[in-house]
Amino acid sequence: MTENKYADDVYTGATEIAGGRLIRSQGVTSPAGFRAAGIPAGIKISGRQDLALVVNEGPELTAAGVFTMNKVKAAPVLWSQQVLKSGSLRAVILNSGGANACTGAGGFQDTHATAEAVADALSNWGTETGAGEVAVCSTGLIGDRLPMDKVLSGVQEIVHELAGGISGGTDAAYAIMTTDTVPKQAALHHADKWNVGGMAKGAGMLAPALATMLCVVTTDAVATAEQLDTALRHASRLTFDRLDVDGATSTNDTVLLLASGASGITPSQDDLNAAVLAVCDDLAEQMMADAEGVTKRVTVTVRGAVSEADALIGARTVARDSLVKTALFGSDPNWGRVLAAIGIAPIELDPDKISVSFNGNPVCIDGVGAPGAREVDLSAADIALDIDLGLGDAQVSIRTTDLSHAYVEENSAYSS
């Protein structure tokens, strides 16, 4: 895991991890065999980039995906789940400016028509493609139909903009942004000459199981759909599923992993898992840092639990507690609220064995306040909240944020 790699807010630099070199500012076109583009198609009223396309040029087209666990699923989620049953994807078309959720049968037809248009355009461009090889992702306001004239003319245009290298992926990363303030990309160049790249958007509704997020990860490794599925589920469970800004789960969450096999290298499952995990972990960290209204980047760790499941529930309960989150916004080491929050988690605990620290400073030992607890300085942007249940060996960390005026402002001032 790659916590606190960056001392400031600039997403740059490189890290040695998972047998390779992780670089921010490179994304889905970093692995060989992928091209991408992002354009303004007029879906967003602002006129900003709002349509992205990622194309796998092969030679292989294996793919895997994980989707929102919300029972209310957007049309593009229902579509993409269906096409992914084949374990194969040629392309992913993504739009911001509208979620196409709660739009009924008409909305599903819009998604289908979009996939058809992408397939036709790619076929005309020389890459024979069927609609069933095209995943669709949408993000934005729930409940409105998409302006399909703009989407379809955008599809015609975007295939002409496809590019490899850094530019295509970066354009795509910009085009999927909603309330994100920065694009989010990461690429891992493995020492064995294969690569993994990813882009993500997600700034609010970051949630229990999958943040509100669209994420496309690519690799030029050779891997079966099953191997990709294993690697993606492993990574999601440890990264996106442990990012919880406000307990909300989107109707549109989608994470896709596409492999081109263009490197000719077949990594072991462990190496593939580690590389995909490193990229997803970095993207999750970027999403936390850019969450709506964030002024504190908070890692809640529950250790000493009797099981990983208990540690996860405990950490999530504290990470979602509004009173803990507002205290952290106020840089207030109000550990009593942490005890009150963990105390309602449906897990095994003994109130007299709970110890709490902020940034390594003990504030509560065996259920009782520690000397100097009220004076701990939490004025910096990064806060590590550590809760030791004192019962077992299991440990889980959840990334979250504070609850700030800016969060309220951003989520009340307009429909998003």
Add this chain to the structure above:
Amino acid sequence: MTENKYADDVYTGATEIAGGRLIRSQGVTSPAGFRAAGIPAGIKISGRQDLALVVNEGPELTAAGVFTMNKVKAAPVLWSQQVLKSGSLRAVILNSGGANACTGAGGFQDTHATAEAVADALSNWGTETGAGEVAVCSTGLIGDRLPMDKVLSGVQEIVHELAGGISGGTDAAYAIMTTDTVPKQAALHHADKWNVGGMAKGAGMLAPALATMLCVVTTDAVATAEQLDTALRHASRLTFDRLDVDGATSTNDTVLLLASGASGITPSQDDLNAAVLAVCDDLAEQMMADAEGVTKRVTVTVRGAVSEADALIGARTVARDSLVKTALFGSDPNWGRVLAAIGIAPIELDPDKISVSFNGNPVCIDGVGAPGAREVDLSAADIALDIDLGLGDAQVSIRTTDLSHAYVEENSAYSS
């Protein structure tokens, strides 16, 4: 149930309900046989009233209580649960200015010493009392020991201030306030010449099962401890357990019901249930209206559920959703967030059968937006959010509030 009885924020007026007349501004000393007092004992730095005492002068001393379900329980909760096993209480001593939670063995000794002091003071005053007949309630910041010199001298003083009628109860209601802006009282005068009166405090941490709250309800009816327990659990389940401001549950929640039998009237269990319910319901409504940072009083109703349990979980999930709550703060009829919120509730639902209305205006019908949905006016302070799952007959309403700048301010600006 008594929703929206009051068109404005002034807690006055009377309502015919439960076979009697409900009046705000009268509280625990409204029934015969009770005296109460509230004084400034110096526990709060502000110098405001912070110590309250309610005494049952009999002839009967039956009592019942419900307590926080938080596993982290404050010392006074542990004490009061223990003494209530007898089904009998002479007095309740309550302090604001400190929760006496997470204070270890020393904190429990402080609670015990407080009960002993009350028993001694009442005995010296001519009412023979044992410490085991005195419940203790505390509210305020978690984690600090109480200033026991002030508590104990306050106990000596407060017995001299005990009074019946309106004044004693009102003084007590003021003394238990923390971030409450108004005292909360309600009394029901039954047509059959018996009475129920109550006071409560609670403005934040209002929660899943019991709001953060202290509440004392008294009656001059003749009733056994078992009958009181039945009436109190029935009322709590339908009122305090359905008030959910921020999903947090306090370490100190306590609701007590004491009966003096002074009226000589023995009501039926149904009549007792109805009267206690009416008083608790009114107090819960007052707590919602005075919740920390409230700008909207919101009732979330889930109907058409397959079971009451499902309706309750669904309503609670929506009532706690930060994105729904911030939208309501912004008077934004953003029904897509309501769909996204209900979609993560672990209940039976069919996305294509869900309909939503705000204040009676349909905004979503069978999972799809209704015409004019974005134009619904939510600028008034009261919002009824109605979600019909279209599956069955069960229905539950939860009272909640919006998530406002004032909530963030109040909970981040100082330790509380």
